[in-house]
Amino acid sequence: MVAVRxxxxxATQLExxxxxxRRDALPEHTHYADTGCDLHPSCLSCPLVRCRYDEPGGARxxxxxxxxxxxxGLQRQGSSINxxxxxxxxxRRTVFRVLARAxxxxxxxxxxxxxx
Numbered sequence: 001m002v003a004v005r006x007x008x009x010x011a012t013q014l015e016x017x018x019x020x021x022r023r024d025a026l027p028e029h030t031h032y033a034d035t036g037c038d039l040h041p042s043c044l045s046c047p048l049v050r051c052r053y054d055e056p057g058g059a060r061x062x063x064x065x066x067x068x069x070x071x072x073g074l075q076r077q078g079s080s081i082n083x084x085x086x087x088x089x090x091x092r093r094t095v096f097r098v099l100a101r102a103x104x105x106x107x108x109x110x111x112x113x114x115x116x
Contacts, residue, residue: 071095072102 039059040046052059067088074084075095085092 068098068102071098075099 034043036042036046037052037059039048039052043051048059048062050062052062055062071084071088074087075081079087081092081095085095088095
């Protein structure tokens with residue numbers, strides 16, 4: 001009887017060891033290769049606020065947010081649409097779209113965008 005229980009205990013331990021690791025296992029139990037992406041060689045030292053793969057608009061959205069804040073700031077300082085468009089290498093229509101998007105944000109967010 002005791003031998004049967006010991007055999008069952010050993011079988012249970014072997015089963016646990018041979019079980020495949022879970023997909024949602026904790027990070028310390030998984031292998032992580034920090035290979036980065038085409039924007040930065042290392043994920044852990046990347047300067048972006050959010051990962052390009054986590055952001056719905058991808059890298060393009062992350063990189064254009066800073067440009068958009070600068071456009072709003074220059075317009076508030078009195079720069080003309082033509083000057084702003086030339087400075088950033090975009091069309092006048094793009095500048096107008098950025099400014100319209102900034103106007104449609106709530107007051108707190110629009111101020112943060114311009115100050116950014």
